[in-house]
Amino acid sequence: MNARPSSHILTAPALYEQVAERLRSRIFAHELPPGSWIDEQALALEYGISRTPLREALKVLAAEGLVVLKPRRGCYVTQLSEQDIDEVFPVMALLEGRVAEEAARRATSVDFARLAAIHEELEGHAAGNDTDRFFEANQRFHAALQEIAGNRYLAQLIDDARKVIKLTRRDSLRLEGRLKQSLAEHREILEALRLKDPGLAGRRMHDHLLSGRAALARLVGASSTAGDGSSAPA
Amino acid sequence: MNARPSSHILTAPALYEQVAERLRSRIFAHELPPGSWIDEQALALEYGISRTPLREALKVLAAEGLVVLKPRRGCYVTQLSEQDIDEVFPVMALLEGRVAEEAARRATSVDFARLAAIHEELEGHAAGNDTDRFFEANQRFHAALQEIAGNRYLAQLIDDARKVIKLTRRDSLRLEGRLKQSLAEHREILEALRLKDPGLAGRRMHDHLLSGRAALARLVGASSTAGDGSSAPA
DNA sequence: AGTCATGATACTGCATCCATAATTATGAAT
DNA sequence: ATTCATAATTATGGATGCAGTATCATGACT
Structure with a gap:
């Protein structure tokens, strides 16, 4: 496979x-x-x-x-419509939530230390307002979680969904204040992992993703609609 | 998309x-x-x-x-290992569960009538022990549910997962008694939909899928391991 | 007799070429 | 002047040909 x-x-x-x-x-x-x-x-x-x-x-x-x-x-x-995005994100939240849930069940102390280390990076990049590095570390955090969860098929679906999401112009992290909020949510997710509470970790990750979608909606709502220069196909 | x-x-x-x-x-x-x-x-x-x-x-x-x-x-x-199957099915259950949950929220009386009609077919085919027609109607039931749920991306992921699952030699419905059990589970799912209880519908669908996986495991455990005639690649 | 090296064979991977259909431009007619 | 029809152009879709590499068979050497 x-x-x-x-x-x-x-x-x-x-x-x-x-x-x-x-x-x-x-x-x-x-x-x-x-x-x-x-x-x-x-x-x-x-x-x-x-x-x-x-x-x-x-x-x-x-x-x-x-x-x-x-x-x-x-x-x-591919041009994603708002409806497309509204369909992808809930699924993404569902899948990522499941990853967090499973990771909370299986994480060893070594795993947790690794996650904590990445989270420390996130704290640093957020403090420095370094969106790019934050984004990169963020991806590593999620990748680490997927590995711990130990379901390659689940991980693959998430990666595929992430590709689709990346079609949108800009990620929500660019939004003022979103970086700090994202970090806070990450902190709570990590806390749930530390508590080894699968349900809580899953729910927090799920909400984290939906929170990202909501931020994106504000971003899109603020700027104009799609309309990039290129000739749009029917 | x-x-x-x-x-x-x-x-x-x-x-x-x-x-x-x-x-x-x-x-x-x-x-x-x-x-x-x-x-x-x-x-x-x-x-x-x-x-x-x-x-x-x-x-x-x-x-x-x-x-x-x-x-x-x-x-x-592609050759699916037992581990592969154990990774795909839980995800499938998660996704299908979500579909049932959403469908329970959105189903109109017309939708419900349509589902009930398909279920009647299932009852008939089960009574006649017609596995093939049961399988076909079963797919239509799930497809109808996906349509009612109204998330095309979610539906696509399920379809993709189903393709992968179809790689396995035989579906679990062939197992003696499984047809009747599957029907009973369907009946309970339909009941949850009728009650418009999203949580219950989601859980029952989720368990229904895992029940199918368990049946498949018995099937595989009963017969020998993989070993089809063809030359197996490394 | 077994193992390793060498050559033959076969298949994949990429490039080039041709046919067909869609698009655009041009011209004529209203 | 606008619109429709027709022709030229351009790009896609498919076929064919060729080079490179992996596999298999044969043979020599230990």
Whole structure:
């Protein structure tokens, strides 16, 4: 069930995988903004490859929900509607909540020390208002939790959902005051883990995610609606 | 976010999609058993197409977790370990439970009538010991519930998980007595929906799925271990 | 006899080429 | 001037061809 080809040994990733990864980065960076058409031959020329592996990469991205393939028309970066986001986040909260719950059950003292260490980083980055590093440490915290929970399938679904969420323009952490609130929520989650209270940890993580969605809603509501420059497909 | 190219209009599905669908059928029918290598050019020859769309289809199936791509080696049908199954089912139960919960909140009387009608079919097929039709109606029941719940992303995750589960040799309904038990559980779920009790519906659906997993475990435990004829990859 | 090295074979991975369909531009008619 | 029809263009979808690598078989050496 390991989708990743490089399961255990170092084997040069296939070209289409490399291309897919580069495209993901450009999509997440909004260098390829939602709704923008993807010009196969232009990209193939830019990467110095043929269209074949590029097309294979696009199939993969389509399966991940990052792009939409229109037969005989082409391919554009997925545009998330508000409804889409309202559908993804509750599921994300459900899954992450379950991870926290399971992690609270299984975490050893070593695990907890590791989580506490990452949380310390979070405290530092939050104090320094370093959003980027906070974001990075935040991802490591969640990844560590997933590992402790020990369910690879669950972890994979969360990673997939996170990719979809990353399609949105900016994460909610940019919102004034959100960093501090996020940190406070993390602190409570850690506390629940320390208490080895699965139910509490699960609920707090669940609420943490929904809190992030609410912050994002404020962010979107504040700025204008979608409307990036690119030609939006039907 | 509609991964399906044919979003709303009738547009001939791309060849790679048709191929992917045919391969899925063959995989689910265990005509291509787990662990068996997939010979690209042999299949391309059989389908009367070139290897290009076939390879694209395999990329899609790999993203779905149905096959594993080994760079420079080839591609084989995913083999689920017992651990894999033990990871997927709890997640499936979580997701389906959520669907039932949400459906209990939103179901109108029309919706309920529809569910009750499908359940009547289930009763009939169970009485007639018609496992295949029971299975089919069962899927429609769950699909209807997903529609009522109204979260497409959640529904998609469940569909994906179901695909993975279908990799296993036989579904648990084949087990003696399981049909009747499954029906009884369905009856209780329907009852919870009728009572419009989201929590109860969610819990009962959740337990229903785990009960299915337990039945499957008995099935696997009874027969021998994996060991299908094909050459098993490392 | 067993093991390792070497060569043959077969299949994957990528590039190139061609056909087809969609889009756009152009021109004519109202 | 606007709109519709037609033709040219462009890009996608699929097929074919070729290079590189992994596997398997054969043979030599210990």
